[in-house]
Structure formats: structure tokens, C-alpha cells
Amino acid sequence: MTARVEPFIYKIPPLGHRPSLGAHRGQMAGSGQLFTRHDSLLARPDPRRLDLRASALDPFGNYRVKVFQQHTQLPVVLIADLSASMRYQGKHSRQQALADFVLSAALSATQTGDSFTFIGCGKKLERQWLLAANRSVGSATELAQRLAKATFTSQAESLWQLSPVLPSKRSLLFLASDFYMPLGKISALMAQLTQHIVVPVVFWDESEYQALPDWGIVKLKDLESGKTKTLLLRPNYKCRIIEAYTQRKLELQKAFRSFGVEPLFIIDNFQAQRLTAYFHKLAG
Structure with a gap:
């Protein structure tokens, strides 16, 4: 685990009507602290909220x-791709970055008064990678420690089998992956999640493209298939690889934006302030 994992601040648009109190702005009028408007005592018969000055100024008496x-609670769910490609080791460990993200998300939810759920997706959904909604930082810490040491060997086929384990209530849903999958599969995945507030978090590493040498022989290994490929790098070839990643980023943005969401790219190691900045930008 990274020496110190910080929480981040997440702000979301006003939520619909829900009964549980929390830290997020809702659409329901209630006993919150954010003043919205005046109404007549007849419409809202609560003398405790009587405003004498506004009553005196009312032209109709x-x-x-x-x-x-009213403020509401918002369940936080983190769905993680546990395929073999997520254990890529470059400038930083992608697996460690994921573990740090899990702990940071749990800390953030607990600090805000929301519950945290984790769903880890390998070849199938396994109980060891499912954490039910709770507010226990200890449970999340133990989970993050196991994630950092685990060996992911398969593809994340269970990403497309999420319906039985998704919360029924609208939730803030983080989708963590490197997204090295066909765009059609990404669309099929997003189609399962339309009732939730989805934040796709894309984990990449500069060593995969930017940090390659201009000249030399490089052996690349597909972590999911186990196949290796030898490349003779030269400046033009390196430029083509960088351009391919640039194009892939544009394609991912287009795919997610078609569902009304904006992806966040985490390059190299995880930094909580990137999430805070992301939500601040969304809030306008």
C-alpha cells in the first residue's frame, strides 16, 4: 500500500427524491441547511419555519x-476490472494504483457519510472480491491490501454480468479499468449502468507508449493471452504507437460521452486530488 492514501471530495448534481439523509443536495424539501425559497404556511404547515419579516412583506398578508x-445519502460503488492486464508494471504498478483508489474511495465515502461497495470482476464474480455496502474503513483497507498482492490471470468476463450485484438505488458508480477491450463491449457494459452516476476511471502508464526508446529491440507481452511480441523500435514506429494511444483516448471519450459521462484518465500512479479536480470541474 502507498505510504499515505488520501480521500477525495466528490460533488454530484442534485439527486431525486429519496428518504435517507446525507451530505448531497436532493430535490426534496426538508430540514436541511440550504435555504431554497419561501412558501405559504398553508402549503407547508410548520410554524417552526415561520419567517416574520417575509410574512410582513407579503402583499396578500x-x-x-x-x-x-433536503440532503441525501448516495451509495458509492467501485467496480474494478481484475483482468490480467490490470497487473501491468511500468513506471508504476497499475495493480497498486487500483488498490490505492479502492482505499481512497472508501475513505471518501465514509468521510461523507455514504456507504461503500466493491465489486471485483474477473472471469466470474467471486465472493473474495465482493464487499457489501458498509462504512468500515478497516474492511476496505484489508481489501485493498489483498488487491495489491493478488495475481490476476484471466479476462474480466464478469463485467458483463453485473445486474445481480448492482444496487437498486441510484448510486455513484466508479468503473475502474484500463479499457483495453472492444468499443462495442464498452457500450454493452455502460448499457447496464444507465440508472447510476457513472465515472469511468482509465488506468494507463506512460511506459506503455511515451517512455518507449526511439531505437532498440523491445519484447512486449500480452498479460491476458501470455503471447509475446518482439518489436524493432525506431522513431517513426514509436510515433505511430503514441498516435495509436492518442486515437484510443479519443475513441474512449467518444464512447463514454455517448452515454453522457466523462472518463477520467489516471496516468501512472493514483492521486486523490485528480478525482477532486474531476468532480469540481463537473460541478462547474
Whole structure:
């Protein structure tokens, strides 16, 4: 585990009507602290919220009460690709970056008063990689430690079998992967998640493209198939590889934006402030 994992701050658009109180702005009027408007005492018969000044200024002589916005809870769910490619070791360990993200997300949810759920997807959904909704930092810490040491050997086929384990309530859903999969499969994956607020988090490493040498022989190994490929690198070939990653980034952005979501690219190691900046930008 990285020496110190920090939480991040997530802000989301106003939520729909839900009964549980929490830290997020909802659409339901209630006993929150954010003043929204005045209403008549007849419409909202709560004398505790009576505003004498607004009542005195009412041209029709009606009593006016203050209406506050109800705050809600938002379950946080992290779905992680546990395929073999997620144990890539370059400038940094992708597996360690994922483990740090899991702990950071759990800390963030707990700090905000929300629950945290983890769903790890390998060839099939295994109980050892499922963490039910809870507010225990200890459980998340233990999970992150196991993730950092595990050996992922298969493809993440269970990503397309999520329906039985997804929460029924609208949730903030992080989707963590390197997304080295066909765009059609990404669309099929996103189609399962349309009722949730989805944040795709793309884990890449500069050593995969930017840090390659201009000249030399490089052996590449496909972690999922086990096949190796030998390349004779030269400046033009390296440029083509970089261009391919640039094009892939554009394709991923287009694929996710077609579902109304913006992907976040985590290059090399995980940094919580990147998530805070992402949500700050979304909030406008």
C-alpha cells in the first residue's frame, strides 16, 4: 500500500427524491441547511419555519415559511476490472494504483457519510472480491491490501454480468479499468449502468507508449493471452504507437460521452486530488 492514501471530495448534481439523509443536495424539501425559497404556511404547515419579516412583506398578508433543501445519502460503488492486464508494471504498478483508489474511495465515502461497495470482476464474480455496502474503513483497507498482492490471470468476463450485484438505488458508480477491450463491449457494459452516476476511471502508464526508446529491440507481452511480441523500435514506429494511444483516448471519450459521462484518465500512479479536480470541474 502507498505510504499515505488520501480521500477525495466528490460533488454530484442534485439527486431525486429519496428518504435517507446525507451530505448531497436532493430535490426534496426538508430540514436541511440550504435555504431554497419561501412558501405559504398553508402549503407547508410548520410554524417552526415561520419567517416574520417575509410574512410582513407579503402583499396578500399570508404567513410565509422558509423551505430548505433536503440532503441525501448516495451509495458509492467501485467496480474494478481484475483482468490480467490490470497487473501491468511500468513506471508504476497499475495493480497498486487500483488498490490505492479502492482505499481512497472508501475513505471518501465514509468521510461523507455514504456507504461503500466493491465489486471485483474477473472471469466470474467471486465472493473474495465482493464487499457489501458498509462504512468500515478497516474492511476496505484489508481489501485493498489483498488487491495489491493478488495475481490476476484471466479476462474480466464478469463485467458483463453485473445486474445481480448492482444496487437498486441510484448510486455513484466508479468503473475502474484500463479499457483495453472492444468499443462495442464498452457500450454493452455502460448499457447496464444507465440508472447510476457513472465515472469511468482509465488506468494507463506512460511506459506503455511515451517512455518507449526511439531505437532498440523491445519484447512486449500480452498479460491476458501470455503471447509475446518482439518489436524493432525506431522513431517513426514509436510515433505511430503514441498516435495509436492518442486515437484510443479519443475513441474512449467518444464512447463514454455517448452515454453522457466523462472518463477520467489516471496516468501512472493514483492521486486523490485528480478525482477532486474531476468532480469540481463537473460541478462547474
